[in-house]
Amino acid sequence: MRLSRKAECGTRALLQLAANYGKGVVPLSDIAAREGISVKYLEQLMMPLRKAGLVTGTRGALGGYSLKKPPWEIRIGELLRALEERLEPTDCSGDLPSCERSGRCKARPLWVHLSRAVQRALDELTLQDLLRQGPPVSD
Amino acid sequence: MRLSRKAECGTRALLQLAANYGKGVVPLSDIAAREGISVKYLEQLMMPLRKAGLVTGTRGALGGYSLKKPPWEIRIGELLRALEERLEPTDCSGDLPSCERSGRCKARPLWVHLSRAVQRALDELTLQDLLRQGPPVSD
DNA sequence: GGATATCCTATCACCCAACTATGATTTTTC
DNA sequence: GAAAAATCATAGTTGGGTGATAGGATATCC
Numbered sequence: 001m002r003l004s005r006k007a008e009c010g011t012r013a014l015l016q017l018a019a020n021y022g023k024g025v026v027p028l029s030d031i032a033a034r035e036g037i038s039v040k041y042l043e044q045l046m047m048p049l050r051k052a053g054l055v056t057g058t059r060g061a062l063g064g065y066s067l068k069k070p071p072w073e074i075r076i077g078e079l080l081r082a083l084e085e086r087l088e089p090t091d092c093s094g095d096l097p098s099c100e101r102s103g104r105c106k107a108r109p110l111w112v113h114l115s116r117a118v119q120r121a122l123d124e125l126t127l128q129d130l131l132r133q134g135p136p137v138s139d
Numbered sequence: 140m141r142l143s144r145k146a147e148c149g150t151r152a153l154l155q156l157a158a159n160y161g162k163g164v165v166p167l168s169d170i171a172a173r174e175g176i177s178v179k180y181l182e183q184l185m186m187p188l189r190k191a192g193l194v195t196g197t198r199g200a201l202g203g204y205s206l207k208k209p210p211w212e213i214r215i216g217e218l219l220r221a222l223e224e225r226l227e228p229t230d231c232s233g234d235l236p237s238c239e240r241s242g243r244c245k246a247r248p249l250w251v252h253l254s255r256a257v258q259r260a261l262d263e264l265t266l267q268d269l270l271r272q273g274p275p276v277s278d
Numbered sequence: 279g280g281a282t283a284t285c286c287t288a289t290c291a292c293c294c295a296a297c298t299a300t301g302a303t304t305t306t307t308c
Numbered sequence: 309g310a311a312a313a314a315t316c317a318t319a320g321t322t323g324g325g326t327g328a329t330a331g332g333a334t335a336t337c338c
Contacts, residue, residue, distance in 0.1 A: 001219075001257065003228040005141055005296065008246070015245045027314065033198075041297060043315070050316095060305025061313040076249060080140075083276075089142040106154045106269050107147070112213060114260050118140065121256030130245050144327065166283065177291075180328060189285095199336025200282040 003080075009037050010045040010083040011076070018071040018127040020134035026066030027123065045083065071131060077122035086090065088115045140228065142219075148176050149184040149217070149222040152157065156194065157210040157266040164203030191221035210270060216261035227254045 016031045028042045046065060049055045056068050065072065081087055091098050092108050093115035102108050155170045167181045185204060188194045195207050206213065220226055230237050230241050231247050232254035 001140065001142055001146075001223055001226045001228065003250075003253075007140075008229055008250075011249065012244070019245075029314085038297075039314095040299080043317090044297090047316080057315055058305085059303075059313090059315045062306060062312045063304085065315085084140060087140045089140060090147055105151070106158075106272065107151050109272065110150065110264065110269055111142075111147075113264065114142075114257070117256055117260030118253070119150050121253050125249065125252065130249055133245065133248065168283085177328075178283095179330080182286090183328085186285080195287045196284050197336085198282090198334070200280095202283045202335080203283085227329060 004084055006045060007083045009041070010049065011079065013037070013042060013045060014049070014054070014067070014079055014127060015130060016076070017065060017067050018074075018131055021067050021071050025058055025062075025066045027064035030064070043077050048082045049079065052078070054079055054082060067127075070128075072126050072128035074127045075123045076125045076127070076130075077119055079127075081123055087118070089118070135136070143223055144187065145184060146219050146222045148180070148255070149188065150218065152176070152181060152184060153188070153213070153218055154269060155191070155203055155204070157213075157270055160206050161201060161209050164197055164201075164205045166203035169203075188265045191217070193218055193233045195259055206266075208240060209266050209267075211267035214262045214271075215220050215264045215266070218266075219261055226257070228257070 012035050013031050017026055017033060020026050026044070026116070028039045032039045032042055046055060046057065050057060053068055054066050054074060057063070057065050088094065088111075090111045092102060092105070093111040095105065095109075095112070099105070140192055151174050152170050155173060159165050167178045170176070171178045171181055182195070184193060185196065189196060190205055193213060194204050196202070196204050227233065227250075229250045231241060231244070232250040234251070236242070236247075237242070
């Protein structure tokens with residue numbers, strides 16, 4: 001039940017962009033220095049985020065990345081679904097049955113239940129929420 | 140954010156034992172046949188479950204496994220924590236800081252929040268709940 | 279004693295996540 | 309216009325963990 005390092009680093013990178021929202025672009029070299037992640041690796045994380053419409057990159061000198069939407073409109077679930085291709089706990093977490101056993105499988109409802117709990121936990125938070133430290137709805 | 144196959148198969152195996160609770164032991168060969176999992180693999184799943192005090196194995200002919208506690212007293216979180224050594228989404232999900240960045244890390248509260256959501260989702264269900272099909276608190 | 283089952287340890291094989299490397303393209307500065 | 313700075317794209321490598329098998333030791337029933 002581990003989150004990939006891709007998801008972890010991608011989130012941290014986006015938080016850096018969020019902290020700079022409205023103040024221009026941030027080059028990956030800055031984020032790399034602050035977070036201790038290689039530029040090359042960051043580039044790979046930005047690709048799916050760009051395709052998901054969460055960030056825009058401006059090329060050339062003085063270029064960099066910036067959020068495409070304000071931090072309070074970007075849900076954590078949104079960015080993690082872009083970074084983590086398989087966010088569900090198992091293959092049997094979806095609404096429609098996936099394996100031939102699903103009819104009589106007593107465990108399937110559990111995977112669905114767990115998956116929903118995760119989605120809910122991630123979608124109730126935005127980047128903005130994390131910026132002002134401490135999860136707002138922390139039990 | 141995938142659950143290991145170990146956790147998945149282990150849960151299905153325990154559900155078989157739960158279905159037979161109070162009616163004697165179940166040999167792994169039975170579970171193997173019903174769930175399509177090899178006996179040798181099941182053996183490995185039973186080891187941590189036994190150490191966690193969830194099942195007992197009786198050796199010899201007519202032997203097999205049985206639950207050590209009634210199904211309504213075994214929480215899913217309990218068994219998954221036994222099967223999955225690292226159930227937390229990241230290394231930074233615990234209450235005490237793990238990495239040197241944790242002080243200023245804006246992402247850390249997120250991992251804690253997510254971890255708690257998962258634990259809660261798993262601990263609010265018992266094997267018994269799964270036996271009578273359909274998660275009880277499925278929003 | 280033979281059959282059946284759990285218990286225990288070792289080992290293999292493979293997949294994939296985590297990077298690194300290389301290069302192309304675009305834009306700004308001087 | 310050249311050099312530098314940055315994103316964009318893809319290919320390749322490698323280590324570790326997971327899934328699974330193998331073989332045997334131990335215990336129990338008939």
